[in-house]
Amino acid sequence: MREVAIVGAGMTRFGEIWESSLRDLFVEAAAGALNSAGADHVDSIFVGNMSGGQFVGQEHLGPLMADHLGMAGVAAARVESACASGGMALNMGFMAVASGCSDAVLVAGVEKMTDGADVTNVLASAADQETEVYHGITFPGLYAMIARAHMEKHGTTEEDLAWVAVKNHKHGSLNPKAQFRGEVTVEQVLRSSMVAEPLRLLHCSPVSDGAAAVLLCPLDQAEKYTDKPVKVIGTGVATDSIALADRKDPAFLGSVEKSAERAYKMAGVTPKDIQVAEVHDCFAIAEICCLEASGLIEKGKGAKAAASGVTSLGGRIPVNTSGGLKSKGHPVGATGVAQAIEVFEQLRGESGERQVEDARIGLTQNMGGSGASSVVHIYQGV
Amino acid sequence: MREVAIVGAGMTRFGEIWESSLRDLFVEAAAGALNSAGADHVDSIFVGNMSGGQFVGQEHLGPLMADHLGMAGVAAARVESACASGGMALNMGFMAVASGCSDAVLVAGVEKMTDGADVTNVLASAADQETEVYHGITFPGLYAMIARAHMEKHGTTEEDLAWVAVKNHKHGSLNPKAQFRGEVTVEQVLRSSMVAEPLRLLHCSPVSDGAAAVLLCPLDQAEKYTDKPVKVIGTGVATDSIALADRKDPAFLGSVEKSAERAYKMAGVTPKDIQVAEVHDCFAIAEICCLEASGLIEKGKGAKAAASGVTSLGGRIPVNTSGGLKSKGHPVGATGVAQAIEVFEQLRGESGERQVEDARIGLTQNMGGSGASSVVHIYQGV
Numbered sequence: 212m213r214e215v216a217i218v219g220a221g222m223t224r225f226g227e228i229w230e231s232s233l234r235d236l237f238v239e240a241a242a243g244a245l246n247s248a249g250a251d252h253v254d255s256i257f258v259g260n261m262s263g264g265q266f267v268g269q270e271h272l273g274p275l276m277a278d279h280l281g282m283a284g285v286a287a288a289r290v291e292s293a294c295a296s297g298g299m300a301l302n303m304g305f306m307a308v309a310s311g312c313s314d315a316v317l318v319a320g321v322e323k324m325t326d327g328a329d330v331t332n333v334l335a336s337a338a339d340q341e342t343e344v345y346h347g348i349t350f351p352g353l354y355a356m357i358a359r360a361h362m363e364k365h366g367t368t369e370e371d372l373a374w375v376a377v378k379n380h381k382h383g384s385l386n387p388k389a390q391f392r393g394e395v396t397v398e399q400v401l402r403s404s405m406v407a408e409p410l411r412l413l414h415c416s417p418v419s420d421g422a423a424a425v426l427l428c429p430l431d432q433a434e435k436y437t438d439k440p441v442k443v444i445g446t447g448v449a450t451d452s453i454a455l456a457d458r459k460d461p462a463f464l465g466s467v468e469k470s471a472e473r474a475y476k477m478a479g480v481t482p483k484d485i486q487v488a489e490v491h492d493c494f495a496i497a498e499i500c501c502l503e504a505s506g507l508i509e510k511g512k513g514a515k516a517a518a519s520g521v522t523s524l525g526g527r528i529p530v531n532t533s534g535g536l537k538s539k540g541h542p543v544g545a546t547g548v549a550q551a552i553e554v555f556e557q558l559r560g561e562s563g564e565r566q567v568e569d570a571r572i573g574l575t576q577n578m579g580g581s582g583a584s585s586v587v588h589i590y591q592g593v
Numbered sequence: 594m595r596e597v598a599i600v601g602a603g604m605t606r607f608g609e610i611w612e613s614s615l616r617d618l619f620v621e622a623a624a625g626a627l628n629s630a631g632a633d634h635v636d637s638i639f640v641g642n643m644s645g646g647q648f649v650g651q652e653h654l655g656p657l658m659a660d661h662l663g664m665a666g667v668a669a670a671r672v673e674s675a676c677a678s679g680g681m682a683l684n685m686g687f688m689a690v691a692s693g694c695s696d697a698v699l700v701a702g703v704e705k706m707t708d709g710a711d712v713t714n715v716l717a718s719a720a721d722q723e724t725e726v727y728h729g730i731t732f733p734g735l736y737a738m739i740a741r742a743h744m745e746k747h748g749t750t751e752e753d754l755a756w757v758a759v760k761n762h763k764h765g766s767l768n769p770k771a772q773f774r775g776e777v778t779v780e781q782v783l784r785s786s787m788v789a790e791p792l793r794l795l796h797c798s799p800v801s802d803g804a805a806a807v808l809l810c811p812l813d814q815a816e817k818y819t820d821k822p823v824k825v826i827g828t829g830v831a832t833d834s835i836a837l838a839d840r841k842d843p844a845f846l847g848s849v850e851k852s853a854e855r856a857y858k859m860a861g862v863t864p865k866d867i868q869v870a871e872v873h874d875c876f877a878i879a880e881i882c883c884l885e886a887s888g889l890i891e892k893g894k895g896a897k898a899a900a901s902g903v904t905s906l907g908g909r910i911p912v913n914t915s916g917g918l919k920s921k922g923h924p925v926g927a928t929g930v931a932q933a934i935e936v937f938e939q940l941r942g943e944s945g946e947r948q949v950e951d952a953r954i955g956l957t958q959n960m961g962g963s964g965a966s967s968v969v970h971i972y973q974g975v
Contacts, residue, residue: 234723255830261652264718270647270719271673271719273673286852305694311691336646339657340651448669450665451665
């Protein structure tokens with residue numbers, strides 16, 4: 212298996228981007244990634260996207276995006292795993308390079324959510340239509356049940372959940388690409404309107420437009436593009452039952468644990484080696500569960516991580532230095548690739564005010580649905 | 594790069610399968626593939642599917658299908674490239690095995706099209722929404738324009754188109770899994786109702802439900818599953834402009850040519866070496882154009898291939914011995930995998946009345962949209 216490196220990155224700002232279409236967003240991010248590496252050609256393109264079909268009536272994004280990038284002819288395909296689509300596209304791009312099938316691979320995630328679709332309904336199609344959605348549940352409701360289970364089992368409080376939002380907004384205030392750059396207080400979170408008890412508005416990530424792209428190549432060709440490549444040393448994918456009701460412990464995300472174990476094993480590292488991480492905080496409770504399941508925080512101790520400062524910039528293991536999905540925004544198909552970009556920049560020492568000192572090894576964890584799929588990548592600066 | 598083999602296959606019948614849901618279809622095909630190889634475990638699953646979201650309100654098919662197969666936990670993702678989704682999933686599965694990331698990979702294609710969605714509109718989302726679909730064009734219209742261009746350039750006639758349908762229905766009459774097992778005559782085709790001039794009803798593939806699955810592993814582990822593995826010796830993917838109007842010659846499918854060239858190069862064979870092929874006959878004109886662009890028939894000579902018997906069972910290069918999309922049916926995400934199964938069985942000598950004598954090397958070509966994407970695989974019996 213060939214060693215794989217990220218050698219370039221580009222992304223749009225995240226937010227309600229009324230002036231850009233789905234294809235505009237893709238091209239801006241992709242061109243940014245190519246230009247950052249001085250690349251004018253790729254062999255293949257993997258587009259992570261949850262639902263161009265339902266959001267804007269457009270499937271077949273592989274050739275569409277290759278065409279609009281001026282690269283019609285290259286291999287291209289779309290990869291979907293709900294909100295883990297971007298991470299899954301990175302996994303596919305990794306395999307394309309590792310196998311020897313491609314020498315230059317563009318991995319991009321993109322979603323256009325604000326063009327008038329019934330967003331809650333479209334997102335719900337990532338849950339089990341037959342046993343969940345048809346009966347009226349939506350994702351805020353599913354994550355509210357996860358939160359209740361975590362509260363019952365581990366004594367987690369509404370204030371613990373609020374601290375996740377406070378931390379991530381604080382990080383996001385330092386990120387020029389973030390959708391929300393204002394800081395929030397615990398009191399503001401606890402006074403914000405109830406969405407699905409115990410989750411309030413400020414416990415939830417927003418609806419966003421955006422795109423993110425990275426350029427991959429074999430490590431031994433990286434010098435063509437950059438003198439600061441970042442190695443992808445581990446990739447792990449796992450699934451769980453799609454319906455939350457089918458899990459023994461709804462507060463434990465088995466797909467996150469399995470995908471992390473697979474990535475750690477491939478990388479030859481342990482959770483203790485991770486110095487910076489982006490995890491899937493679509494709701495505040497998700498960050499807590501993902502930290503526990505990935506081994507970055509001891510099981511049952513995730514709730515206090517944000518409040519105690521362990522996961523803040525300057526803490527033992529800074530988590531979601533980008534602002535996370537909560538503050539940076541969550542254009543669902545783009546999220547997994549944007550996570551990779553944050554860690555890529557951290558390991559290159561390019562994160563400015565958000566820089567984690569001497570970060571050498573980082574991790575991203577991207578999740579689909581209520582944890583039915585998870586993708587973990589581990590990266591090392593060289 | 595590790596050598597890759599297909600060691601098992603399973604598929605549902607194709608047709609209007611009212612009694613089975615999307616997940617039922619998947620499980621029937623997947624269990625068939627696993628059972629045929631005596632396998633009770635896989636490392637990863639790639640699901641080819643065009644639009645579960647628009648057809649039945651269900652995205653996130655990777656974990657859903659893993660779960661319903663009783664394999665929640667394994668890696669799984671959906672791959673989409675419109676009607677080439679199945680072929681693209683096979684390409685991803687190939688890379689997963691070739692790279693060393695997975696030792697046992699299930700590649701399945703599935704589509705449920707008859708559950709009440711506006712099928713023509715959903716399929717149209719594989720074309721360019723902004724420059725084609727919003728202005729009223731649908732796929733029969735796009736392929737009608739391709740047919741007109743081919744007629745003008747090469748003198749192709751309506752009767753030539755009819756012969757493609759006659760041949761494929763004749764082949765399909767021998768296939769117990771086919772949606773339409775009745776033979777048709779040239780006169781019947783030419784008397785069938787006009788859909789988009791010059792394409793009549795019997796020039797068009799039907800709307801179908803169905804699923805198809807194959808099991809892949811490294812060639813050196815194939816004996817665990819079967820004593821008749823079939824090697825995948827070439828895989829090629831390519832794109833073209835998504836909008837038909839952006840192509841210099843609408844009658845020539847550049848993505849098919851490029852994807853075939855890439856697959857031939859990897860396989861180290863030429864079109865002359867191919868003894869049996871399945872190509873993408875979503876409309877009769879598509880078979881003609883795909884045969885020319887893939888090099889299986891000389892450019893400009895595709896129109897007479899069916900009428901002359903060259904591409905019939907018993908001819909020089911039998912094409913679409915399964916009945917093709919025209920007669921076997923076209924559950925869009927399943928098609929590319931079903932093509933692979935036909936060639937797999939041909940190279941194992943298991944095609945019964947449809948058997949091509951002494952077939953050793955075969956090819957499948959699967960296309961998305963009006964040729965915006967194409968995937969070619971080349972196979973060799975061992």
